[in-house]
Amino acid sequence: MQKYVVGVDLGGTKISTALSDLNGEVISQTTVPTKANEGEIPVLNRIIESVEKVIKDGSATYDEVKAIGIGSPGPLDAEKGVIIHTPNLPFNNFNLVEPLNKKFGVPVYLDNDANVAAIGEYMFGAGRGTKHVVFFTVSTGVGGGAVLDGKIYRGHTSNALEIGHMTVAPDGPRCNCGNIGCVEATSSGTAIAKRGQEAIASKVETSLRKYEKVTSYEVFTEAAAGDPVCKDIIDNALNYLGIAIANAVSIFDPEVIIIGGGVSKAGEIVFDTVRKVVDKRCFKSMAESVKIVPAGLGTDAGVIGAVALAILESQDK
């Protein structure tokens, strides 16, 4: 009986792999360094060894494994199972699905981090029990994924939900992507840190000067302590994040919006501000029906998401 799946969270520094039952209960787990500098084949072999290890550690057999799910940084082609290119991994137009499929004789599904996180939250996190989930991750960048009618939505070229590059401030700061006023340029952790550093470089009075290095964490801390410059920076960033989320509500009419990533860890101030903007900018019926909540999965979100990908994609198969 196929009662297990394997999830692989492939990252630039480590590979986390878990054997799980079909309810997302982890049976065995292993984490090894990626050693990306060693190149494609050694990293592929470490993935294969990790899968073998969790199956063995879980006293399972290959026959009992229904599917393998892999979450990886993109860009990638989920349909073909190919990692196109990613800065922190050695893979270049590399088909990661074929060798694993050959080795283990089960379906293998590959998807990008943001989609995998969205699926994980939908199945086992803050979106459990709902049908329409939009997931925002707000950290160094802003990304996301959407589960609509119980299925991950990928779009025509597999690039859907580039929500970090929604324009929210047409005359705002320039984004790394080249565009002006993306929500990633107004509201990511990087953007908040940059505004803090700009404040220090300017002549305004701010308590940020006491830090040797300013990240978004220090800006949040000093805003909470009452520094008016930091308060403005945070207000501004969260207001634009709120606009992006309000737009997602007007577009998707989702049951739940889940916010994860480093910036979401700042807690109440993030969720209060976003909620206010949504209440102000969306139709009442949609604003009232949508829940806006923090991500439910913790440090294992990546590997649990990969487990969820394997379960979701192999359903009814």
Add this chain to the structure above:
Amino acid sequence: MQKYVVGVDLGGTKISTALSDLNGEVISQTTVPTKANEGEIPVLNRIIESVEKVIKDGSATYDEVKAIGIGSPGPLDAEKGVIIHTPNLPFNNFNLVEPLNKKFGVPVYLDNDANVAAIGEYMFGAGRGTKHVVFFTVSTGVGGGAVLDGKIYRGHTSNALEIGHMTVAPDGPRCNCGNIGCVEATSSGTAIAKRGQEAIASKVETSLRKYEKVTSYEVFTEAAAGDPVCKDIIDNALNYLGIAIANAVSIFDPEVIIIGGGVSKAGEIVFDTVRKVVDKRCFKSMAESVKIVPAGLGTDAGVIGAVALAILESQDK
């Protein structure tokens, strides 16, 4: 054999009804005045009579009809088949599906105008042969619908794709919905007309003064004739429409964006400007892959859309 469907386009002034084969070929058609002021039952009876008439005129029998599709202004509950309320029709929390289902013994599907138009374009218009279609209608207001993976997307409370109320100008004009800077407030025909009227009321020099009444049509005309004030108004409106559409591209990664409604009739200038904004603001791969095209269905779009709704919803049933 069930080889036909019936489509009903229910409007405030007229009811258009067609019998069609399963390829969208119209066999027979009738249009009658709605006479909304006569109340719920007389209007319902006119719908029933119209359906009977097109079946009879097409020499078909009830047994040969697979399904009936109805497009109506909203808000409505598509799942329950209930028109909740609409300014130009007498129906108030009225179940329109039940009496038709009872009378004709076939499945009856109700959906709002914008969704029906999106389905019509997807099946028989500019979206034919694609999988992911986002439809914008830009006229008095701005609305839309999306067919994703071949299915209409409705969202949690049936209000998805309120794309007219996407915020694109956070410090822009106030919208009728109460929000600031919705694309409906910057780029609808009403918004363009309003900017023209404001120009006349101000002291600026503009060729608009020669008109007794200024609608978006006159502003487009004078912009094309070289009036700099009108050119600015049109540039500004289409730039914001472009931002809304660029956001839809980043979010949905669709195969095609279809623009219909009165404003789209201004033609090249609309599509050129929107295309430029999308190329500037979206990831290259998505901008290059998405087609941005005018609606393909003409004056019969409403009834053809209702036919398409009946065909799409009764598929595999």
